[in-house]
Amino acid sequence: MMTVTMFTIKTPGTKTTWDVRDILESEIKWTTDIDFAAGELTFKLVEVDEGFTPKNGDEVRFCWDHKKVFRGKIFKFDYDQSEVFSITAYDNLRYFKNQDSLIWPVSTISQRFTKAAKLAGVPHKVVDKSTHKLVAEVCDSKSYFDMLKDSFKATRRATGHRYFLYCNYGTVELRRAPSKRMKYYMGDGSYLTGFSYSRSIEDVANVVRVVRTDKKKKQQTSSTSKVKLTSAQEKAAEVKNTKLTTITKKGNSVERWGKLQVVEKAKDKANVAQMKAKAASILKSKGKQAHTLKLDVLATLNMIPGNEYPVKIKSLKDIGVGTKYLLITKATHTFSGTTDQAELEMKVRW
Missing domain, CATH: 2.40.30.150 (Bacteriophage T4, Gp27, baseplate hub, domain 3)
Known part of the structure; x- marks a missing residue:
């Protein structure tokens, strides 16, 4: 018969491990997501006069039918007049929400994952290795999740392989889907x-326009001949000195669904070939x-x-x-x- 075979809470730095199975007040909910999110465990405990009170940072371990399910830390608890604690704990993927600034050299997602995991300070393991080399990249003020998300997308575009992160009872693993068939x-x-x-x-785009804005440099004038322009004149001058270069890609569903258009800005120095590639990439991802x-x-x-x-x-x-x-x-x-x-x-x- 399947049941909760272990549910413990321990405050780091203390010797006491509390077995809280007898004071579980309700069902246990465990949520995991392939799309760059920490595993979450929510549960309720009845307050007892035995010196035990859950604290943020306490480690939670949960086994079902003698199989390891969850290991993580409490990040939130609520307490009300019913004398019941409502608790939310996250696994070690939560620490990939930490922000940092890094320069990735030419490297694989296996190497980037390993570096991010070390910086996040969590146990980690490369289960499925990637050999595809990614171009160097600057990541400024981004979470480790966001840094790796861009690298995962680039690897998938190049190889067709979908990689993802999974926290296996405290160890964050790099896996390739499907992990098991x-x-x-x-x-x-x-x-x-x-x-x-x-x-x-509702979120489809079957027409994609990539636009590059080019502005002519203003001519310098001497201080003696400088005339202050009105707001309308400044706007007119800005329009005159601005040129838009546009690349448009259309999908084959326009007749069936109607025109569903999005506009994306191109980088300042992007050439036409790069703009076409960007439009095609966006259409592929948003056209279905x-x-x-x-x-x-x-x-x-x-x-x-x-x-x-x-x-x-x-x-x-x-x-x-x-x-x-x-x-x-x-x-x-x-x-x-x-x-x-x-x-x-x-x-x-x-």
């Missing part, structure tokens, strides 16, 4: 208790409709972001979504009594 399907008669599916073009599939399941601990499962649901097949392997991008597990139920967000590929 499971044999057992999710769907009718297997794990599934419900689902929701949607398609949206979004598919959202959420599954409610009776879960196992393998149902985490980065793993793939075959999904087989007759109702989806009826609207054109056939059986295929889908990647889990976000998982919210709810542990209650002897059950682990989860809401899974899946990446629908087209």
